[in-house]
Amino acid sequence: MIPIHILGSGAMACLWASYFNTNHNINFIRRHANENVFRFTLKPQDRLIEGKSFTANNLNEPITHLIVATKAFDAKSAIQSVEHRLTPNTQILLLQNGMGSQQEIAQAFKQYAVYACSSTEGAYKIDAHTLMHAGKGVNNIGAMTKKAKEDKLTQWLPAEHFKWHENIEPILWRKLIVNGAINPLTLLYQCKNGELINQPSLQIHMKKICLELDQLLSKLPFKMSPAFEIATQVCQQTANNYSSMYQDGKYSHPTEIDFITGYLVNKCIEMSVDCPENEKILKKVKQLNLGP
Numbered sequence: 001m002i003p004i005h006i007l008g009s010g011a012m013a014c015l016w017a018s019y020f021n022t023n024h025n026i027n028f029i030r031r032h033a034n035e036n037v038f039r040f041t042l043k044p045q046d047r048l049i050e051g052k053s054f055t056a057n058n059l060n061e062p063i064t065h066l067i068v069a070t071k072a073f074d075a076k077s078a079i080q081s082v083e084h085r086l087t088p089n090t091q092i093l094l095l096q097n098g099m100g101s102q103q104e105i106a107q108a109f110k111q112y113a114v115y116a117c118s119s120t121e122g123a124y125k126i127d128a129h130t131l132m133h134a135g136k137g138v139n140n141i142g143a144m145t146k147k148a149k150e151d152k153l154t155q156w157l158p159a160e161h162f163k164w165h166e167n168i169e170p171i172l173w174r175k176l177i178v179n180g181a182i183n184p185l186t187l188l189y190q191c192k193n194g195e196l197i198n199q200p201s202l203q204i205h206m207k208k209i210c211l212e213l214d215q216l217l218s219k220l221p222f223k224m225s226p227a228f229e230i231a232t233q234v235c236q237q238t239a240n241n242y243s244s245m246y247q248d249g250k251y252s253h254p255t256e257i258d259f260i261t262g263y264l265v266n267k268c269i270e271m272s273v274d275c276p277e278n279e280k281i282l283k284k285v286k287q288l289n290l291g292p
C-alpha cells in the first residue's frame with residue numbers, strides 16, 4: 001500500500017483522494033483534525049471515501065507522496081509544517097492556482113521531486129463532507145525540480161488521471177491568463193463566468209484586461225492565442241459556473257488575487273508593459289479586504 005498524504009481537505013483535496021483506489025492509504029493533513037478519520041461522499045456517484053485525519057503536529061510516519069491541495073498563499077507554509085516528515089525520496093505534487101507559489105516552493109524544496117499540476121477538473125464542496133465532481137477535466141502535470149520525472153509519478157498516480165508535459169510553464173501561463181481575465185471580474189461584478197461574454201459592458205471590460213495581457217504574452221518565449229479568445233472559450237464552456245474567486249468572496253475567504261492579477265501586474269512592470277486596467281482591478285479586489 002502506497003501511503004498518500006494530502007495537505008488540505010477542500011474540493012481539490014477530496015477530488016484527488018477519490019482518484020486512488022483502496023490499495024492506497026489516504027492521509028489528510030488538516031489544520032484542525034477533531035476526528036481520526038475524515039469521510040466524504042463523492043457525488044454524483046454517491047461513493048463514500050475516507051482517509052485518516054491528522055494535523056501536522058500529530059503525524060507519526062514519514063511522508064513519501066505528498067499532494068498539496070491548499071490555496072496558493074498557504075502552500076509553502078503548509079509544506080514547511082510537515083517538513084520534518086519528508087524523506088530524501090519524497091515526491092511533492094502542487095495543485096495551486098495562479099503563478100508564483102509553485103516557483104517559490106520549487107526553489108525552497110529543490111532537493112525533492114516537485115511537480116506542478118494545472119487542472120481543468122470542475123469540483124466543489126456542497127458541504128464539509130460532500131464533494132460534487134461537476135465536470136470531468138484534465139490534470140496537466142510537469143516537473144518543477146530536477147528530481148521530478150514522469151516515470152516516478154506513474155508509480156503512484158493513476159495514469160487515467162493525468163497528462164504529462166515536458167514543459168509545464170506554457171500550461172501554467174494559459175491557466176493564469178484565463179484566471180486573470182475571468183476570476184476578478186466575476187467577483188467584482190458578482191456574476192457567473194458566462195455573463196462576462198453575454199453582457200456587453202462586462203465583455204468590453206474583459207477585453208481591455210485581455211489586450212494588456214496580450215502585450216505581456218508577446219514578450220514571453222512561447223506562442224499563445226490572444227487572451228480574449230482563450231478567456232471567451234472558457235467562459236462559454238463554464239458559462240453556468242461561479243469562479244473560485246467569486247466563491248471566495250461569497251464565503252468571505254481570502255482570494256488568490258496576489259498569485260493571479262498580482263503576479264501578472266508584477267510581470268508587466270518587470271517587462272515594461274502598461275497595464276492600468278489590471279492594476280485597477282487588483283486594487284479593487286484588495287479593497288474588498290478579504291485577505292490574506
Ligand code: PAF
Binds near residue numbers: 178238
Ligand atoms: O478559478 C476558476 O474558477 C476556474 O479556473 C475557471 C476556469 C475560471 C472556471 O471557473
